[in-house]
Amino acid sequence: MLIMSSYTWPFWLVFVCWCCMSLTKGDVYFGEDEGNSGEKPPVDSGEKPPVNHRAGCVPQCKNYGKCINNKCSCPTGFYGPVCEHKSGGLCTDEDLRDTDPILLITFGKGSNQYSTKKPTNFHFSTTYEQVFEPTTADGRFSLINSIHDDFGGSWHTGATDHTGDKGGYMFLVNANFKAGEFYRGTVKNLCVGQLYEFSVYLANICKPGKCEIKPNVKFQVRTTVGNHLLAELNSGNVLEHNTLTWKKYGLSFTAKTNSVVLLMISNAAGGMGNDLALDDIALRVCGAGKSGFCPSDD
Numbered sequence: 001m002l003i004m005s006s007y008t009w010p011f012w013l014v015f016v017c018w019c020c021m022s023l024t025k026g027d028v029y030f031g032e033d034e035g036n037s038g039e040k041p042p043v044d045s046g047e048k049p050p051v052n053h054r055a056g057c058v059p060q061c062k063n064y065g066k067c068i069n070n071k072c073s074c075p076t077g078f079y080g081p082v083c084e085h086k087s088g089g090l091c092t093d094e095d096l097r098d099t100d101p102i103l104l105i106t107f108g109k110g111s112n113q114y115s116t117k118k119p120t121n122f123h124f125s126t127t128y129e130q131v132f133e134p135t136t137a138d139g140r141f142s143l144i145n146s147i148h149d150d151f152g153g154s155w156h157t158g159a160t161d162h163t164g165d166k167g168g169y170m171f172l173v174n175a176n177f178k179a180g181e182f183y184r185g186t187v188k189n190l191c192v193g194q195l196y197e198f199s200v201y202l203a204n205i206c207k208p209g210k211c212e213i214k215p216n217v218k219f220q221v222r223t224t225v226g227n228h229l230l231a232e233l234n235s236g237n238v239l240e241h242n243t244l245t246w247k248k249y250g251l252s253f254t255a256k257t258n259s260v261v262l263l264m265i266s267n268a269a270g271g272m273g274n275d276l277a278l279d280d281i282a283l284r285v286c287g288a289g290k291s292g293f294c295p296s297d298d
């Protein structure tokens, strides 16, 4: 505690009065500094900074998306410029009960190990190059009814397709550094507002420890006009197993137009591995007992 003697009063009063006079002269430095200890208020100079000089994403990323180089990087299951859309996973067995597939590609069957049929026979396109004999090298694919030993025992040699019909073919692809499209197809006569499931069975054809890179597939649904993204979901890594193991992957989406483009794109960069088989590509209505078929004149 400060104890003031009769002699200190005059000096103290002089000091206080000097401070008061300083403040009344308009010098508000102390007060302004205390009130601005966080962010500086915007200075309205009349000039706007250029957009690429603004830090962060505007508007901000939603659903825990991360802002990287002024672009939103969305967590799994979310997409859109600011991660505002949520993708649906596969439909339940109950939702798919008594529904016939609107689209089903089994790749057919035959006695020859390599099918001579081409993607156009199944009404789709791919950016990979087809081979009709060994070897299915990087960037190539084959329609095959049992896996050929192309890489010194790295693959599940002799393993067969998912459909299960005798001599049934599968789509075997050796993906590479380019993020190619495995599948691009168009479906028509969808019912606007109806929920659908776009799915495929995938298998990693490498034996455990034999291949470095795990396949990963990005599923997309786009509009036929304008190429707008309607839904997107990644499979995640397709893992190796001791025997060839098929697993269903895909997404669900609500049709906003009568026709859509369905896509499966490689989501794993690299050629050391990244070898997979696809079979039974399907589109089904997600709603027990519904046809999901709405003919239109488009």
Ligand SMILES: [Ca+2]
Residues within 6 Å of the ligand: 106, 107, 108, 161, 162, 163, 164, 168, 169, 170, 279, 280
């Ligand atoms: Ca098949």
